[in-house]
Amino acid sequence: MTFTSKKRQRVGSSSRLSSFSEEKLNILKNEENERHFHSYKIGGFNDATSADVVLTLQRISTSFDKDQEENVEVEQPAVVYLHSNVLKKCSYFAALLSERWQTSVDNKMEKPIQINLSVPISRTMETYYILLQLFYSNDFSGIIKDVPSATALLPIASELLYDECIRYCVQFLEAVPWTEEEERDVVKLVPFLQQGEAAELLARISPVKGSALEDMLNGLIYTATHSHLNGATVKAFVAKLLRDYSSRDAVRLVLDNAFATSLKSVKDSLEEYSSPNLRGGDHDEIEAMQRMNLHTAVVNGRHLLWLIERMIELKVADTAVKEWSDQATFAANLHRAFRDDAWRNIAPGLPALVLRCTCRLANAVASGSILAQREVRMKLVKDWLPVVIACKDNVSPIPSSQKLLYQELEDVFLQIISTLPMLDAQVLLQQCLNLATRNVDDCTHLVSAFNTWFRRASHAPYLFSDD
Structure with missing residues (x-):
């Protein structure tokens, strides 16, 4: 055989x-x-x-x-x-x-x-x-x-x-x-x-439950934003995993959820700081609570900035821009907080964190990376311009790194204003007068924005024929 x-x-x-x-x-x-x-x-x-x-x-x-x-x-x-x-x-x-x-x-x-x-x-x-x-x-x-x-x-x-x-x-x-x-x-x-x-x-x-993928991505993002040991390394690694993952819809979902959670934490902390519960407790206890609220806002602000950068990088920041442009109450609380002196000793880095978040999103809108509707673009400038002005007026002396941040924000806001209808642009440009300084040479971006509006206003209205 x-x-x-x-x-x-x-x-x-x-x-x-x-x-x-x-x-x-x-x-x-x-x-x-x-x-x-x-x-x-x-x-x-x-x-x-x-x-x-x-x-x-x-x-x-x-x-x-x-x-x-x-x-x-x-x-x-x-x-x-x-x-x-x-x-x-x-x-x-x-x-x-x-x-x-x-x-x-x-x-x-x-x-x-x-x-x-x-x-x-x-x-x-x-x-x-x-x-x-x-x-x-x-x-x-x-x-x-x-x-x-x-x-x-x-x-x-x-x-x-x-x-x-x-x-x-x-x-x-x-x-x-x-x-x-x-x-x-x-x-x-x-x-x-x-x-x-x-x-x-x-x-x-094979996953045991249908939400296994979402749970894993949520866990990765949470670890990246909350890691204390080798935090930068962990964030870089998780960022790579998110870039390489094939399903943009899944990544968008978990990033949107994480963004909403971090934003709520920052907003709640600022709300508590701006309107503290004064019933009961002595002065020291109230001050301790306000310190804790500002510290919580700073921690979650760092999380928020990292999430925004990832969302912009992966081109999934549409929802984040809409949310950020619809924060009139949050912006008002920040405006009040930054006019107070307490944050200087408790959380001096908070204004820069919030403005960096705003700047990242505004730049993505101005560059066309995120196609935001007119209402979103207008509210983004309308609600956050007062915060920029308050920060600039109440930080003295301004660190050189923050000077560049303010300059970038002013430039990008003026770019967004140039994309708006002339009536909207007229109202917002008048608010931008607060960006002017005694040295006119430092305001070339503001001068250019007004010149653009005047040039457009000099045109005769365009009328379509009946045909």
């Missing part, structure tokens, strides 16, 4: 599977005779002298294999000599041989029973030989040493109802890591398994 097959590469069999088959066959082949497997003892695997079952392995073509036939060398049927007392452990063979066992005496049959077993083209003959040998050796750990060997044997063991082999293959696959290609092979095996057998594998490759 000949077990060797043509060496042409089969479609559907990977090189790793081929190497697996060759390696395991070397264990099983007799050194003196390449045509027969090693007999471990009298009555062992493939011992023709004592076998009472003759198994013939023959090729068949399934619908899955039709496209592969032209690329496959047809193999001759192969015969393997087996023993019914060993095959009892396999439910498939036990069912086939049950009647024969009932009529035999001491399981000694007068004539070996003939069984034909079909081998799809997508599998190798060698894998069947190895599985049949395991009936005799039970050397699962010696044969199943990597993922390809387990994924090759498992579907055959499942079809033959070889429970012991199924359990070992599944346990092995549960316990070891997979490459991406190996994971695809494991996924293909799930239909061969019962629900209980596949549970651990499915838990590894």
Whole structure:
């Protein structure tokens, strides 16, 4: 009997599977005779002298294999000599041989029973030989040493109802890591398994609940914004994950939620600071509460700035711009807070944080990165211009870094005003007079904005003809 097959590469069999088959066959082949497997003892695997079952392995073509036939060398049927007392452990063979066992005496049959077993083209003959040998050796750990060997044997063991082999293959696959290609092979095996057998594998490759993705992204963003150890490194890494993630809709959703949460925290803190509850408590207690409120506003302001930068970078900041432009109460509370002197000693960095958030969003609008409607553009300037003016008037001396921030905000607000209808621009430009300084040379941007408006106002109204 000949077990060797043509060496042409089969479609559907990977090189790793081929190497697996060759390696395991070397264990099983007799050194003196390449045509027969090693007999471990009298009555062992493939011992023709004592076998009472003759198994013939023959090729068949399934619908899955039709496209592969032209690329496959047809193999001759192969015969393997087996023993019914060993095959009892396999439910498939036990069912086939049950009647024969009932009529035999001491399981000694007068004539070996003939069984034909079909081998799809997508599998190798060698894998069947190895599985049949395991009936005799039970050397699962010696044969199943990597993922390809387990994924090759498992579907055959499942079809033959070889429970012991199924359990070992599944346990092995549960316990070891997979490459991406190996994971695809494991996924293909799930239909061969019962629900209980596949549970651990499915838990590894399939989310338990539909919100798993959202939960993970929320967790990443929360960790990035709240991390104290290696905070910059964690933020950079999470930013990369968000950039590389394929679903912009999912990223937009979690960033919008995180933005709303952080914005609410800042707003609530400023509300408490601007309108403290004075009932009960002494002066020191009230001051401590106000310190805590400003500190909370600063912490969440940092979170907010990082979130806004990510949203602009990923072009998902549309909702954030609308929300930020609709914060008249929040802006008014900031305006009042920055006219007070207390924040200077408690939270000197708060104005710059809030203005950086405003500046990032306003720049995205002015550059066209975010296409904001006219109402959004107008409210963005109308509500936040007074905050800029209040900060500028109440910070003395102004740090050089903040001077650049104020200059950038003034420029971008004037750019946005230039995109508005002339009546709206007229009202807002008059409010911008507070940006003027004694040195006119420092106000070239303001002069240019007014000159643009005057130039447009000098045009005669455009009238469409009736036609």
